[in-house]
Amino acid sequence: MSFSSEQFVSKLTKLEDSQESIASASKWLLSQHRDAPKIAECWKTYMLRNDINSRRKLLGIYVVNHVVQQAAGQKIGHFQEDFNKVIEEVLTTTFPEFSSDIKKKIARVVSIWKSRGIFSRPTLNKILVSFEKNKNTNDSDNVKLPPKIKPIVETIKKIERTQVNLHAMKTRFDNSVNELDVSSVVYDENFKTITKISNLAKDTIASSINERNGLINLLSTMIEEQNKLIVEEQTMASEIDFVLTAKDPANINNKDKTDEDMLPTYETAGDDNYDSDSDSDSDSDSENGNVDNVNKQTTSNDISLDTANALEQMNALAQENKSKRSIDEVERDDNSNNGEDKNDAKRAKEDDVYGGEEYEPASHDSNEEENATDSNNVTSSIQDLLSKLAN
The missing domain is CATH 1.10.287 (Helix Hairpins)
Structure with missing residues (x-):
């Protein structure tokens, strides 16, 4: 049976974080030992893809570890030779993007290869030197995060771990359902096993949903807080503009000039054009017109x-x-x-x-x-x- 790269990629994508899943994929690869060069190149292409997450790449390294050690025990040297050509490039390229816990696991695998002589010593030494240079590169655990960001980062990490388990459980459930045979004499027992797998898968889904809801709450709180801070800062900017405008010398000079222009001028009694009687009469008529609306004028x-x-x-x-x-x-x-x-x-x-004689009356007029x-x-x-x- 000839090697199929699509089939190999499918097996890598469906890998579960379990010894059983890793051993099953390794057994299939050992059966394809004649196409070891194609398998190594296909694995390299898969590992260098940007759309493959860190957890999935770690499982790919576990598969290679299992294959090369089984091949060494079975005296099949093709895998050691062909993977020795690509292992340095893959590990030195992908190692900086891994988190600290994944880096520790990969470093442990490489130390096993060195102790057992799986790959050539020069290749392993180059890999270990690269690890030392990049062990703190892009390591989120060594980055000092603000206190408000740490809960969000931790929640995202939990979601990523749950996501890996979720896909593994879903793949396991799908495979079990596909292998279920209605005509089998152990159909009832197999169905009970599938039911248990489905319950585990649903529990994993519920855990993932809870983690995502928690992340949404954290982000909503942060967004609300940031909106309030934006309003406060906009108010501060407006206050600064107001103070600058009030203290601007040009505005102060204009204000003084305006005040001078607004001062009232009065005609004196000695002015030839001043008629006190006419002004008094006109003002009296004007004031009498508004007497109903004013108590005292x-x-x-x-x-x-x-x-x-x-x-x-x-x-x-x-x-x-x-x-x-x-x-x-x-x-x-x-x-x-x-x-x-x-x-x-x-x-x-x-x-x-x-x-x-003249008579004068006594009474008044x-x-x-x-x-x-x-x-x-x-x-x-x-x-x-x-x-x-x-x-």
């Missing part, structure tokens, strides 16, 4: 609105009193003229009776009393207004 001459109203009432009252007095004087003059005519006629008669009363009322009204102004 002032005129343009800094006189309260209540005071202005009171003065206006006093002025109106004085004008009314003046007008009333004028009317009373006119009526009094008319009455006086009419009275003088009547008095002259009466006096002529009295002169006849009393011998011409009623118009003078009314004028006095009106004057008192005006005075009282003015006093009331003055009292309001005082309050």
